[in-house]
Amino acid sequence: MNRGVTIDAMENALHHVMDQVRSAYSQRRPLRIQGGGTKDFYGQPVQGEALSTQGLSGIVSYEPSELVITALAGTPLPEIEDTLAQSGQYLAFEPPHFLEDNTTTPNATSTLGGMVAAGVELACLLYTSDAADDTPCV
Numbered sequence: 001m002n003r004g005v006t007i008d009a010m011e012n013a014l015h016h017v018m019d020q021v022r023s024a025y026s027q028r029r030p031l032r033i034q035g036g037g038t039k040d041f042y043g044q045p046v047q048g049e050a051l052s053t054q055g056l057s058g059i060v061s062y063e064p065s066e067l068v069i070t071a072l073a074g075t076p077l078p079e080i081e082d083t084l085a086q087s088g089q090y091l092a093f094e095p096p097h098f099l100e101d102n103t104t105t106p107n108a109t110s111t112l113g114g115m116v117a118a119g120v121e122l123a124c125l126l127y128t129s130d131a132a133d134d135t136p137c138v
Contacts, residue, residue: 005058005059005060005072009058010056010072012055013055013056013057014056016055017051017053017055017056020049020051021051024049024051029048029049030047030048030049031048031049031050031051032046032047032048032049032050032051033051033053033113033117034046034050034051034052034053035052035053035054035073035074035110035111035112035113035114035117036054036076036108036109036110036111036114037050037108038097038108038109038110038114039110039114039118042118052074053072053073053074053111053113054074054111055074056072056073056074056113057072057073057074057075057076057111058071058072058075059071059075059079059080059083060072062083064087064089067089069083069084071112072112072113073111073112073113073116074111074112074113075111075112075113076109076110076111076112077095077097077109077110077111077112077115078097078109078110080112095110095115096110097110
């Protein structure tokens with residue numbers, strides 16, 4: 001089932017990202033990819049201009065009977081978890097939801113892209129592997 005992400009919205013968001021990358025490249029400015037900003041505290045201090053993935057957000061398709069969900073990198077994890085819960089499903093791992101106190105980003109929310117990039121999910125089943133094994137096409 002299509003969840004309402006339109007081609008026009010995706011194209012507009014992608015053009016914005018491409019323009020920002022081109023501009024930074026031509027001016028030799030560093031960029032840092034940022035979703036919800038909830039892991040800004042984690043690791044080294046953040047540097048560079050934020051390249052936001054928030055415009056690249058939404059569930060593209062969800063097939064509960066196939067156990068397949070396709071979402072864009074900037075999609076908030078609560079949106080994905082709520083959608084799955086409506087069909088009695090859940091992720092095979094438990095991504096941490098870092099508290100807003102850890103970030104300087106207002107209304108910070110963990111995103112799908114941030115979860116995969118940081119690789120900090122917690123297995124909820126004894127024999128479940130990490131998110132990278134369960135998310136081959138991000």
